Amino acid sequence: MTTIRVGVLTVSDTASFDPVSDTSGPSLCRLVEAEPRYKVEITAIVPDDIKVIQKTVTHWCDDLDLHLVLTTGGTGFGVRDCTPEAVLPLLERQTPGISHLIFAKSIQITPFAALSRAISGIRGQTLVLTFPGSPKAVKENFEAVAKMLPHAIDLARGGTGKKVHEKMQGVSRRLRKSPYPLIAMDQALASVMDKIAPLPSTERPVNEALIGSVLDEDVVAVEAVPGYRAAILDGYAVIDTDGPGEYPVTAVSIATASYETPAKLLPGQIARITTGGALPEGATAVVMVEDTLLVKSSEDDTKEEIVEIRAKVRNGEAVREIGSDVKIGQIVLKKGQVISAVGGEIGVLASIGVGKVVVKQRPVVGFLSTGNEVVNHDNGQPLKMGQIRDSNRPTLIAATKAAGFDYLDLGIAPDSPEDLEAAVKNGLDKCEIVVTTGGVSMGEMDLLKPILEQKLGATIHFGRIMMKPGKPTTFATVPHPRGGQQPRLVFGLPGNPVSATVTFHLFVLPALRKLAGYEKYMWPSIQAEITHDIRLDERPEYQRAIVAVTNEGKIQAQSTDRNQMSSRMVTMLGANSLLVLPGRTAERANVASGDKVECLLIGKIV
Ligand SMILES: Nc1nc2c(c(=O)[nH]1)N[C@H]1C(S)=C(S)[C@@H](COP(=O)(O)OP(=O)(O)OC[C@H]3O[C@@H](n4cnc5c(N)ncnc54)[C@H](O)[C@@H]3O)O[C@H]1N2
Ligand code: MOO
Ligand SMILES: [Mg+2]
Numbered sequence: 001m002t003t004i005r006v007g008v009l010t011v012s013d014t015a016s017f018d019p020v021s022d023t024s025g026p027s028l029c030r031l032v033e034a035e036p037r038y039k040v041e042i043t044a045i046v047p048d049d050i051k052v053i054q055k056t057v058t059h060w061c062d063d064l065d066l067h068l069v070l071t072t073g074g075t076g077f078g079v080r081d082c083t084p085e086a087v088l089p090l091l092e093r094q095t096p097g098i099s100h101l102i103f104a105k106s107i108q109i110t111p112f113a114a115l116s117r118a119i120s121g122i123r124g125q126t127l128v129l130t131f132p133g134s135p136k137a138v139k140e141n142f143e144a145v146a147k148m149l150p151h152a153i154d155l156a157r158g159g160t161g162k163k164v165h166e167k168m169q170g171v172s173r174r175l176r177k178s179p180y181p182l183i184a185m186d187q188a189l190a191s192v193m194d195k196i197a198p199l200p201s202t203e204r205p206v207n208e209a210l211i212g213s214v215l216d217e218d219v220v221a222v223e224a225v226p227g228y229r230a231a232i233l234d235g236y237a238v239i240d241t242d243g244p245g246e247y248p249v250t251a252v253s254i255a256t257a258s259y260e261t262p263a264k265l266l267p268g269q270i271a272r273i274t275t276g277g278a279l280p281e282g283a284t285a286v287v288m289v290e291d292t293l294l295v296k297s298s299e300d301d302t303k304e305e306i307v308e309i310r311a312k313v314r315n316g317e318a319v320r321e322i323g324s325d326v327k328i329g330q331i332v333l334k335k336g337q338v339i340s341a342v343g344g345e346i347g348v349l350a351s352i353g354v355g356k357v358v359v360k361q362r363p364v365v366g367f368l369s370t371g372n373e374v375v376n377h378d379n380g381q382p383l384k385m386g387q388i389r390d391s392n393r394p395t396l397i398a399a400t401k402a403a404g405f406d407y408l409d410l411g412i413a414p415d416s417p418e419d420l421e422a423a424v425k426n427g428l429d430k431c432e433i434v435v436t437t438g439g440v441s442m443g444e445m446d447l448l449k450p451i452l453e454q455k456l457g458a459t460i461h462f463g464r465i466m467m468k469p470g471k472p473t474t475f476a477t478v479p480h481p482r483g484g485q486q487p488r489l490v491f492g493l494p495g496n497p498v499s500a501t502v503t504f505h506l507f508v509l510p511a512l513r514k515l516a517g518y519e520k521y522m523w524p525s526i527q528a529e530i531t532h533d534i535r536l537d538e539r540p541e542y543q544r545a546i547v548a549v550t551n552e553g554k555i556q557a558q559s560t561d562r563n564q565m566s567s568r569m570v571t572m573l574g575a576n577s578l579l580v581l582p583g584r585t586a587e588r589a590n591v592a593s594g595d596k597v598e599c600l601l602i603g604k605i606v
Contacts, residue, residue, distance in 0.1 A: 053086035073133030091121030105144035180463030212404025214517035224323035237283035286318035360517030366431035438495030469499035496566035528557035576603030
């Protein structure tokens with residue numbers, strides 16, 4: 001069942017000065033939230049002022065697209081009472097039946113109900129009811145309609161309730177207008193990210209499987225690096241105050257494991273040593289072999305006996321003291337650090353002998369292609385009329401793997417409600433995110449949205465975005481199949497291959513990163529100089545482009561192809577960025593060659 005998102009607006013001059021005096025607003029909220037299907041998403045208190053009331057109600061209906069707006073106060077005969085006058089012009093359709101029902105119930109309780117001028121109606125897809133301003137009246141009024149409100153809202157929203165479901169039963173009854181408001185990209189992104197919290201943590205061994213994980217603890221060194229005083233050069237361990245001169249070689253220290261410290265060096269003695277060898281006690285520096293001369297070797301020529309030190313060295317020169325790289329107790333890696341594929345983090349962890357670390361769990365994303373016409377790309381069969389090879393799954397799986405996330409291949413679901421429901425359900429059982437491609441626009445075979453809502457108990461947060469490509473991109477949450485954890489996420493991406501790929505990069509990868517605990521989960525963006533003119537589209541557009549650095553060090557961007565149609569996967573060829581182009585306006589219809597354009601860096605600059 002979809003959650004009914006409610007706004008509760010208190011209209012009262014007194015309460016707007018002194019919010020604590022508002023009793024009917026809070027009691028209305030309690031009544032609403034006592035019903036499990038309802039959620040009060042926003043409340044406000046405004047004075048008895050037509051303009052202010054109108055501004056709030058319009059915003060809640062048009063921008064927030066709430067299912068239900070309830071106002072309390074300002075419906076009586078008082079000189080300042082103006083709620084009906086404020087709300088009436090906003091309504092596209094009145095709902096006198098609801099108003100009469102409330103009146104009929106209230107008048108049975110008190111004849112004073114006759115003094116309420118309350119009205120109700122629909123604006124866009126939002127049902128608006130005005131209640132009087134007392135907790136008692138609010139209770140009576142709400143209870144009068146509580147049972148039938150979900151059905152009324154369902155009908156008011158046309159496509160999102162049973163009516164959309166009817167789409168499955170016949171083309172003649174299909175909707176001719178999308179019931180989903182076209183929302184701005186910023187709003188869509190914020191809506192997705194708001195719903196995501198990083199997953200819980202887990203302990204994992206330190207190896208290459210950690211790449212891409214986010215540390216969920218500070219790592220403190222329990223070993224020093226180096227653990228012994230080590231030579232940095234091949235040469236001779238010396239006592240620096242001895243200075244240049246001829247010295248007997250009294251010991252040899254080759255880098256090797258030994259529990260014994262080499263014999264102590266006394267003044268006037270030197271020891272042969274290799275890089276990484278342990279310094280004898282008493283030694284204070286190392287002189288490189290290039291700065292020495294052999295004076296005398298043993299008779300059988302196997303041992304150096306006397307060597308001339310020809311360079312003056314300082315105390316500590318060419319010596320790595322214990323803990324000079326990493327000290328015991330030092331925090332070497334901080335919570336939130338991403339284990340990179342470059343190697344630094346794994347290298348440091350290995351160098352201090354850390355065998356396991358606590359990291360955030362990583363999400364699994366499942367990919368389901370949909371459509372009767374879609375066949376496996378590698379089925380080896382010639383295509384029949386109307387068939388198309390599935391390029392979406394291989395593309396998105398490859399991009400997921402390269403980004404270091406785990407995935408599940410959920411195959412291809414045909415356009416049948418039962419198959420689609422079963423395939424999405426299977427994905428929801430196993431994956432934190434289910435990504436489908438296809439079936440989200442206006443065709444009679446576009447079944448995903450009604451199935452999500454009607455069969456899978458999903459809440460669809462948006463179903464259309466003012467963007468190109470990707471207009472019908474859909475995002476929904478579904479309660480976790482085993483409860484107690486954050487909801488599963490469903491991205492219904494458009495079927496067109498470029499639309500699917502671009503929206504995957506813009507929404508799904510950032511969502512995966514946020515789930516995995518990345519603090520920076522959005523794409524980095526840079527400004528680049530565009531090398532050609534671009535005619536702006538009416539929708540804000542994400543053109544595929546190649547960003548490159550010229551020999552002079554200038555950052556330039558070039559669209560991969562002039563024809564950026566959503567079906568043309570060739571426009572993804574070589575793309576390492578998405579140009580962020582604003583929608584066309586009367587003032588600005590073009591971007592000119594040489595202009596600076598924002599580029600999201602989704603790939604490497606080569
Ligand atoms: N009346 C309207 N029609 C359309 C609208 C609209 O606003 N009103 N929006 C258009 C836009 S924009 C897009 S994008 C597409 C999105 O369509 P769907 O998400 O419903 O996807 P399908 O109809 O299933 O397929 C669209 C297209 O993509 C091909 N496809 C599907 N899956 C794959 C795959 N896995 N690999 C390769 N190609 C695939 C499919 O054969 C279609 O050609 O809707 C417009 N229509
Ligand atoms: O928005 Mo659609 O993704 O243009 O092709
Ligand atoms: Mg379609």
